[in-house]
Amino acid sequence: MLELSRRRFLIGVGLSGLAVASPRLMAAGSTPGEQAFHSRPIPSTGESVPAIGMGTWITFNVGGDQYLIDQRTRVLETFLERNGTVIDCSPMYGSAADVIGAGLDKLGAHDRIFAATKIWTSDGSETREQAATSERRWGIDRFDLLQVHNLLAWQEHLATLKEMKAEGRVRYIGISTSHGRRHRELARVMETEPLDFVQLTYNVLDRESEERLLPLARERDIAVIVNRPFQGGSLFRRFQSEPLPSWAGEAGVGNWAEFFLKFIISHPAVTCAIPATTSVEHMQENMGAMYGQLPDASQRRMMAEYVRQL
């Protein structure tokens, strides 16, 4: 759970100031190489979060394998060293919550993260119980963000989540979908419910949410977490052997991971993308996207066109 350290508080205050000046994009000098560091305000409060978070689907589900738990702890450590905070999980992800908990324990990092999980049960009366189980598995007192997973029993869960937020049992509430599913229903929820966050799929190939959901999120002041930023890894499988465009450097892009992630976080409605990885090197690459120049609107169009042609 994010308890602001002094350093982070100072960065946060600085960034919030920037947010007022430029609510769409907050950038401040930081590591690595003193390049601009990108974070975004959560529209409902103005609190800032780093623009790259971490997903845990598949990657952190390693069961009781101590060797892999230690290895994933190093991935988590790299994420935190590179100023990442937002970690996304779900009770659906097998042992991932326990592995996150073990990593946070080992690194003593419970107060350095923005803890986000989901409620994933068709039993609408189990919201609080499932949140409490997840808190125990992560080793935290409360979550920063609880999201209804894939709109499952969303009416019941959202009603309880609103109560929990009012009681201070959770700081933010939201709802998630992926793979472009049920966008119409999600739009209706966004139009009618007081959400802090939505989570949806958006990447250089899957751009359906540009039509309705991303503009709606801006209109309704809802923060957007982007899942499947690499289309579950298939973007690398398809494009990694291809050269980057000659103008990539001008758009602040040094490798394919940055290409895919900077395309996403440069969208004005996006708060944060949550790539998942099992590898320290990939984590370093992915966190690199949080630094340096971002593509502008015309460069974004060129990026989409470039992969379309490939």
Place this chain on the structure above:
Amino acid sequence: MNGAAWLSYSLQDFVMFGPEVFLRLFARINQDLWPWLLLWPLAGLVLPWFGRQAAELPRRLAMALAGLAWIGCGYLFLVRYYGPVNWPATGFGWAFVVQGLLLLLLKGRALPAPMTRPVAVSWWLAILLLPWLSVLEMPDVWALALFGLAPGVTVAATVLLFARQPSPLRWLLLVLPLAWTLFSAATYWALGTFWLLGFPVATLALLVVAFRVNPSPEQTPDSQSVRPGPGRQSP
């Protein structure tokens, strides 16, 4: 969820762990149980010797060993090791335990006639060759998929016994192996661990062997014969 929504899912969307996690299960269970794990493959090796005896007691023992293999594989591999990374594995694990208990309860009845030589040879080939599939995929000799622990080998070998049962018991005993075969084949395909597809393929091949060279008791006039002739094949 409507039909169109289901179509948007791929097989990969249902697999919630990576290939490394799965392959390391074999190595982890072997290292954790070393050296006691050798008891299981040893039991697997002697089982056909018991199974080929004319006397009922050794054949009861053969079925009891098969039952213990299913219990070991179900509880240890599936429930304890595989279950935490894959929900359905826990359900399968308990079902394996129940099937193992059933085999123990059935005792001698479950092996009504001695195993034929082709079946015994197929059994030994399965026990000795199939374990290397996971080593080919890993590759680490600790990853041997051992009979009595690894479901692929255990299921492939024991279908040779189940196919020998009279109906409807035969079909009752084959439901779970067939369900596992389907489930594991889909999993290995989605994980891209193609060597492991050898387990489901071998299970189906051994089932065919069992039906062809090992006629069911209803079709065997001399069900106690130790050496059925090669011409006595089921249609």
